Amino acid sequence: MMKRVVAGLIVKEGTILVCQRAKHQTMPLKWEFPGGKIEEGEQPRYALRRELEEELGIDATIGDEVARIRHEYKSGNSVELRFFVVREYQGQIENRIFKDLQWATPAELPTYDFLEADLKLVADLATGRLTL
Numbered sequence: 272m273m274k275r276v277v278a279g280l281i282v283k284e285g286t287i288l289v290c291q292r293a294k295h296q297t298m299p300l301k302w303e304f305p306g307g308k309i310e311e312g313e314q315p316r317y318a319l320r321r322e323l324e325e326e327l328g329i330d331a332t333i334g335d336e337v338a339r340i341r342h343e344y345k346s347g348n349s350v351e352l353r354f355f356v357v358r359e360y361q362g363q364i365e366n367r368i369f370k371d372l373q374w375a376t377p378a379e380l381p382t383y384d385f386l387e388a389d390l391k392l393v394a395d396l397a398t399g400r401l402t403l
Contacts, residue, residue, distance in 0.1 A: 273341075274350045277319040278306030278389075279331060279357040281364075282403050286374035287396070289383055290326075293370045300370060302383040304354065315353050326368050329360040337401060342388035350388055356403050377402075 281288040281304075290305050292298060307322040309315055316333040323331045334356040343349040366372050375383065377396040385393050395401040 272349075274348065275309040275315075276306060276350055276352050277309055277315050277322065278304040278352060278354050279319055279323055279333070280304055280337065280354055280403055281323075281331070281357045281360070283374060286376055287380070287403070288364070289373050289375050289380070289385075290369040291371040291373075293368065298386055300384070302385045303389060305369075316355065319355055319357075323357070323360070328365040328367060329362045331357045331360040334358055337403065338392050338395070340388060340391060344387065352388055352392075354392060 288305065289302050292301050292303065294300065305323055305326050306319055307326070309318040313321075315336075319333050320331055323329055336353055337356050338352075338354040340352045340354075341349065342352065364372070373383075377399070380393045381397050392401070396403070
């Protein structure tokens with residue numbers, strides 16, 4: 272069963288918002304980009320808007336899809352991640368569920384302990400193969 276997930280690359284002045292999972296979440300204290308599961312029958316962009324509202328309290332304008340990654344974890348679980356760029360949003364970002372939030376430059380991203388499924392995207396951003 273492939274889990275379908277959306278994530279937002281929220282960009283501000285050359286930095287990207289990264290979020291650290293709380294201790295009680297699966298894969299605790301790992302870093303990720305905000306987002307979550309696409310519910311049955313939901314459009315990916317709508318799912319991301321909903322997730323960003325739930326997690327960060329913002330009403331985001333979802334931009335282009337910039338990457339799509341399929342990843343299989345050692346547990347056998349597989350995930351399809353779709354990353355969308357977010358340049359605009361209404362409201363103030365609030366940390367509602369994470370242990371920590373940070374703004375990082377693309378070059379700084381590899382210093383964070385990211386989820387395995389995000390590592391290729393992190394490398395592409397850090398090396399400039401993908402620019403937002």
